[in-house]
Each structure stands twice: as C-alpha cells, then as structure tokens.
Amino acid sequence: MMAFQVQQLNVGGYDHNFSYLVVADNGDAALVDPTGDCEKIRRAVEAAGPLTPRYILLTHGHQDHSECLGEVCSFFPAGIASHPNHPLSGRIKLHDGMRLPFGGGWIEAIAMPGHTRDSIAFRLSDDSALFTGDTLFVDCIGFCRSKDMFDTITKKLLPLPDGLVVYSGHDYGSVPFRTLGEEKKFNPYLNCPTLEAFRQQLRHLE
Ligand SMILES: [Fe+2]
Structure with a gap:
C-alpha cells in the first residue's frame, strides 16, 4: 500500500498563497503551484531527503500561482504539468481524467x-x-x-469522496485545510440546489 505525505507551505506571495510538496514513500515528489517564498520551498525540498522530482503541477494560469517556477526548476527538475490552455503550458499537457504515475499510484488531473x-x-x-x-x-x-x-461543483466536486483533504491555493478559510466532507457540509457554495440559488450565493463573494 503506497503512502503519500503532503506538506502545506505557507509561502505568502500575492495573497496568503499556499504551495505544496507531495512525497511518496518511494521518494517520488511533486510540487503544486510553486510561488511566493521560493526559499521556503527549497528548504522543504532539501529537508525531505533524497527525492525523485517527478512533476510540477499547476492548478491554473493565474500568475500568482507560479511565481517560483523558474527558480524551482533549478533544484527540482521535473516535468511541468498543466492544462493545454495554461499560458505557461508545460511539457505535460493534462486532460480531464489523466493519471500521472506517481509512487506506485497516481495523481489524477480533474478539469474544473x-x-x-x-x-x-x-x-x-x-x-x-x-x-x-x-x-x-x-x-x-x-x-x-x-x-x-x-x-x-455538481458534476465534478460533489461526487468525490468525503475523506479527501482539500488543499487550496490560498489561506482564506477558518482553518488552512479541511476534508471535502466538511466542505460539503459547511461551505455555502457547495449547498446550492439550483443555478439560480448559486447565483444568489455568489453575491456574497467579496
Ligand atoms: Fe486564480
């Protein structure tokens, strides 16, 4: 049974951004959205011991999620994986449902x-x-x-298992991470029965 460890890195950046280091028990490693404090990312990678850099995963094209991309490539030489429409579209072009081999398991890209x-x-x-x-x-x-x-939300997010821990791009919530099951319960944007109700709820988004 493979295991993965996730480090949530509070990298500051544009607006309380998070980057992530994911390490599998065979040493395979991935970075998600390297941005903000590049030194912090470098220290986390070095402290994690001998790693095999496999992927740099980009969640979307907004610049505040990839500010350290150039720098991390020098100490974490890995394939950059992103949506084909991403402005920095990497070597690995992701399509919905694609599974990247990782540590005896995989990382699945889900278009959202x-x-x-x-x-x-x-x-x-x-x-x-x-x-x-x-x-x-x-x-x-x-x-x-x-x-x-x-x-x-209705077709992609809600059907996913409750036990997934949601690791987002910014520290905007009452806690830095929470399970998807708790989001389904407490996040008002996941509790709109109709598109009209969702549009009403969106008015509260600052
Ligand atoms: Fe964004």
Missing part, C-alpha cells in the same frame, strides 16, 4: 472549469488529498463564471 477555463484539481490515488487551486477554498470558492462553476 469555473474560476478559469484552465483550472485543474489534482487527486492522489489513495484518496488522501485533493489540490483545488482557486476552485475551492475552505468556506468559499474562487471568483468564477457561475454556470461553469455550478456544473463543476
């Missing part, structure tokens, strides 16, 4: 249009974690096109 057209969430194969970028935060969601986001 709404915040942007190139938004992707990443799910670990042991169902321990879901990296949501600016699609889903603790307690709220990202600015979005309402129809696309409502479809993403």
Whole structure:
C-alpha cells in the first residue's frame, strides 16, 4: 500500500498563497503551484531527503500561482504539468481524467472549469488529498463564471469522496485545510440546489 505525505507551505506571495510538496514513500515528489517564498520551498525540498522530482503541477494560469517556477526548476527538475490552455503550458499537457504515475499510484488531473477555463484539481490515488487551486477554498470558492462553476461543483466536486483533504491555493478559510466532507457540509457554495440559488450565493463573494 503506497503512502503519500503532503506538506502545506505557507509561502505568502500575492495573497496568503499556499504551495505544496507531495512525497511518496518511494521518494517520488511533486510540487503544486510553486510561488511566493521560493526559499521556503527549497528548504522543504532539501529537508525531505533524497527525492525523485517527478512533476510540477499547476492548478491554473493565474500568475500568482507560479511565481517560483523558474527558480524551482533549478533544484527540482521535473516535468511541468498543466492544462493545454495554461499560458505557461508545460511539457505535460493534462486532460480531464489523466493519471500521472506517481509512487506506485497516481495523481489524477480533474478539469474544473469555473474560476478559469484552465483550472485543474489534482487527486492522489489513495484518496488522501485533493489540490483545488482557486476552485475551492475552505468556506468559499474562487471568483468564477457561475454556470461553469455550478456544473463543476455538481458534476465534478460533489461526487468525490468525503475523506479527501482539500488543499487550496490560498489561506482564506477558518482553518488552512479541511476534508471535502466538511466542505460539503459547511461551505455555502457547495449547498446550492439550483443555478439560480448559486447565483444568489455568489453575491456574497467579496
Ligand atoms: Fe486564480
């Protein structure tokens, strides 16, 4: 049974951004949205011991999620994986449902249009974690096109297992991370029965 460890890195950046280091028990490693304090990312990678850099995963094209990309490539030489429409579209072009081999398991790319057209969430194969970028935060969601986001929430997010820990792109909630099951319960944007109700709820998004 493979295991993954996730480090949530409070990297500051544009607005309380998070980057993530994911390490599998065979040493395979991935970075999610390297940005903000590049030194902090470097220290985390070095402290994690001998790693095999496999992927740099980008959740969407907004610049505040990839400020350290150039720098991390010098100490974490890995394939950059993003949606084909991502402005920095990497060597690995992700499509919905694509599974990247990782540590005896995989990382699945799930297309989640709404915040942007190139938004992707990443799910670990042991169902321990879901990296949501600016699609889903603790307690709220990202600015979005309402129809696309409502479809993403109802067709893509809500069917996912409750036990996934949601790791988002910014520290905007009451806690830095929470399970998807708790988001389904407490996040008002995940509790709208109709598109109209969702649009009403969106008026509360600052
Ligand atoms: Fe964004």
